[in-house]
Amino acid sequence: xxxxxxxxxxxxxxxxxxxxxxxxxxxxxxxxxxxxxxxxxxxxxxxxxxxxxxxxxxxxxxxxxxxxxxxxxxxxxxxxxxxxxxxxxxxxxxxxxxxxxxxxxxxxxxxxxxxxxxxxxxxxxxxxxxxxxxxxxxxxxxxxxxxxxxxxxxxxxxxxxxxxxxxxxxxxxxxxxxxxxxxxxxxxxxxxxxxxxxxxxxxxxxxxxxxxxxxxxxxxxxxxxxxxxxxxxxxxxxxxxxxxxxxxxxxxxxxxxxxxxxxxxxxxxxxxxxxxxxxxxxxxxxxxxxxxxxxxxxxxxxxxxxxxxxxxxxxxxxxxxxxxxxxxxxxxxxxxxxxxxxxxxxxxxxxxxxxxxxxxxxxxxxxxxxxxxxxxxxxxxxxxxxxxxxxxxxxxxxxxxxxxxxxxxxxxxxxxxxxxxxxxxxx
Numbered sequence: 001x002x003x004x005x006x007x008x009x010x011x012x013x014x015x016x017x018x019x020x021x022x023x024x025x026x027x028x029x030x031x032x033x034x035x036x037x038x039x040x041x042x043x044x045x046x047x048x049x050x051x052x053x054x055x056x057x058x059x060x061x062x063x064x065x066x067x068x069x070x071x072x073x074x075x076x077x078x079x080x081x082x083x084x085x086x087x088x089x090x091x092x093x094x095x096x097x098x099x100x101x102x103x104x105x106x107x108x109x110x111x112x113x114x115x116x117x118x119x120x121x122x123x124x125x126x127x128x129x130x131x132x133x134x135x136x137x138x139x140x141x142x143x144x145x146x147x148x149x150x151x152x153x154x155x156x157x158x159x160x161x162x163x164x165x166x167x168x169x170x171x172x173x174x175x176x177x178x179x180x181x182x183x184x185x186x187x188x189x190x191x192x193x194x195x196x197x198x199x200x201x202x203x204x205x206x207x208x209x210x211x212x213x214x215x216x217x218x219x220x221x222x223x224x225x226x227x228x229x230x231x232x233x234x235x236x237x238x239x240x241x242x243x244x245x246x247x248x249x250x251x252x253x254x255x256x257x258x259x260x261x262x263x264x265x266x267x268x269x270x271x272x273x274x275x276x277x278x279x280x281x282x283x284x285x286x287x288x289x290x291x292x293x294x295x296x297x298x299x300x301x302x303x304x305x306x307x308x309x310x311x312x313x314x315x316x317x318x319x320x321x322x323x324x325x326x327x328x329x330x331x332x333x334x335x336x337x338x339x340x341x342x343x344x345x346x347x348x349x350x351x352x353x354x355x356x357x358x359x360x361x362x363x364x365x366x367x368x369x370x371x372x373x374x375x376x377x378x379x380x381x382x383x384x385x386x387x388x389x390x391x392x393x394x395x396x397x398x399x400x401x402x403x404x405x406x407x408x409x410x411x412x413x414x415x416x417x418x419x420x421x422x423x424x425x426x427x
Contacts, residue, residue: 005259006195007269007425009096009202012089013252013367014081016052017354020088021367025375028368029398031382033353035234035246040212048221049229051247052355053212054081061087072159078112081251082160082208086167093168096255099265102171106200108191109161109253110183110207111176112359164204164253172200178359181319181412183207184252185362189276189418191256201261206253209359217247223286225323236383237320237349238327238394245321248355252363254370271370274405274421275305281415287325288415292333298417299337299409306421308405310341315378315401317369317408320349321356322383326411331389348395352383362410366420373403373424 011021016034018024034052043049061084062073073080161174173194177187184207191205211217220226227234227244235246262269279301281294288295303310319330334342350368357364372378380395387394402424409419 004196004198006192006273007257007259007262008271008273008370008422009255009257009262009267009269010089010093011252011254011367011370012085013250013364014054014058014085014088015250015252015354015364015367016054016248019054019056021371024367024371025377027353028350028372028377028379031398033382034248034355035352037229038212038217041214043214043217046214046218047228048217048226050234051212051217052353053249058084077210077212077249078208078251079159079163081210081249082163085208085251085253086164090167097168100169100202102169104172104201105168105170106172106174106191106194106203107161107165107168107170108175108177108187108194108203108205109164110185110187110359110362111157111160111178112183112209113178160208164206168204170204179412179416180414181356181358181361182410182416182418183209183359183362185410185418185420186278186416188254188256188273188362188366188420189278192273192276195256195258201258203256204253205256206251206363207360208251209357210249211247211356211358212249220247225321233352233383235322235352235355236385237318237322237352237381238331238388239322239384240386240388242322242324242327242388245323245351246355248351248357250354250357250360250364252360252367254363254366269425271373271425272423274308274423275302276421277301277303277305277417277419279417281417283415285414288329288411288417290329292329292336294415295330295333295411295417296336298419299333299407302407302419302421303337308421310338310345312405313338313341313345313407314403315369315372315406316345316347317365317406318347318349319361319409319411320351320381322349322351328388330409330411331392343391344393346378346393346395346399346401348379348381350379352381353379362408362418362420365408365410366422369403369406369408369422373406373422374426376400376402378403
């Protein structure tokens with residue numbers, strides 16, 4: 001039996017380097033980095049004061065939403081980012097949404113750990129709920145009015161999937177994934193499975209997260225993965241002097257579709273999601289297995305499931321956090337999985353530009369790959385000066401090249417590893 005194909009029809013992203021994917025290629029070409037001192041929260045007295053944040057006012061992208069949801073957006077940055085992301089793409093998605101069968105359309109969203117605004121710990125929390133500003137209850141009401149099946153458990157992590165489900169009238173399922181840095185990558189992989197197994201003909205997959213809050217900044221800083229804000233450039237993936245990652249934020253989604261849906265509606269997909277690898281080493285909550293067995297297997301599984309050989313790869317978008325422990329181990333795993341060809345494949349991380357969006361890292365970097373495919377553009381490692389391993393093809397400059405096949409990898413706390421294989425279908 002032939003494996004069913006899974007196609008990518010469209011995608012959108014709100015990122016520190018691109019409020020909308022149409023800005024992304026130019027941002028990469030110009031080597032723009034969003035790294036700077038944090039503006040949205042007060043960081044006086046904190047040694048971790050730099051990040052990549054979305055500074056544009058996003059309210060114009062959701063100006064037609066209800067009072068209750070706007071109140072929710074003001075208290076939940078992840079929800080605001082996702083709402084703005086949908087709003088940015090809404091007009092061009094109208095035709096597609098009109099084609100969808102709610103019972104055959106699902107949503108899977110990767111999300112980060114919740115950070116409740118400090119003001120909601122005060123007496124106004126009760127008023128926030130009693131006055132109808134609880135966004136979950138509001139969304140339940142709207143979705144149930146549309147006759148869709150939803151998870152009726154009041155789980156705050158479901159709100160992001162429910163928000164998109166309401167917009168796309170997606171009634172087949174609404175799922176949330178919270179697995180740190182691979183959350184949205186796993187959401188994409190699970191969307192692939194849902195279509196391949198026939199559980200849905202179309203799945204909206206993606207993620208939303210923001211590290212631009214003091215709890216996240218200080219926590220990651222104390223773990224030693226965010227450097228103190230002393231140097232002009234803090235994030236240097238694959239450089240011998242790398243000392244930590246760059247805190248970021250992002251929301252994005254991609255629309256996956258089955259072969260039958262594409263054929264029935266005479267559509268031209270932009271890419272094919274060929275397969276994925278997904279493993280768990282459970283070595284340590286804050287570090288991967290130093291042997292890299294599980295990371296290597298995720299890369300091999302992605303290649304095998306996609307029916308690819310190493311010599312076919314044109315680009316690898318690496319996890320490349322810029323931390324001491326990740327980068328060298330990641331390179332060695334590519335070599336273990338791909339053999340000698342690993343040294344010839346162009347490899348880069350774009351976290352030195354847009355930061356590490358944790359739960360939204362996977363969808364952000366998939367969008368980077370898809371835009372790179374569209375524009376025949378491979379991003380360089382912007383801040384790489386002295387390579388930690390010169391034997392690899394770690395690009396220091398942007399390169400013009402047609403990308404037909406690519407991998408994008410994410411490796412998370414707890415030893416969770418997810419790698420996606422993508423084929424370019426643009427002519």
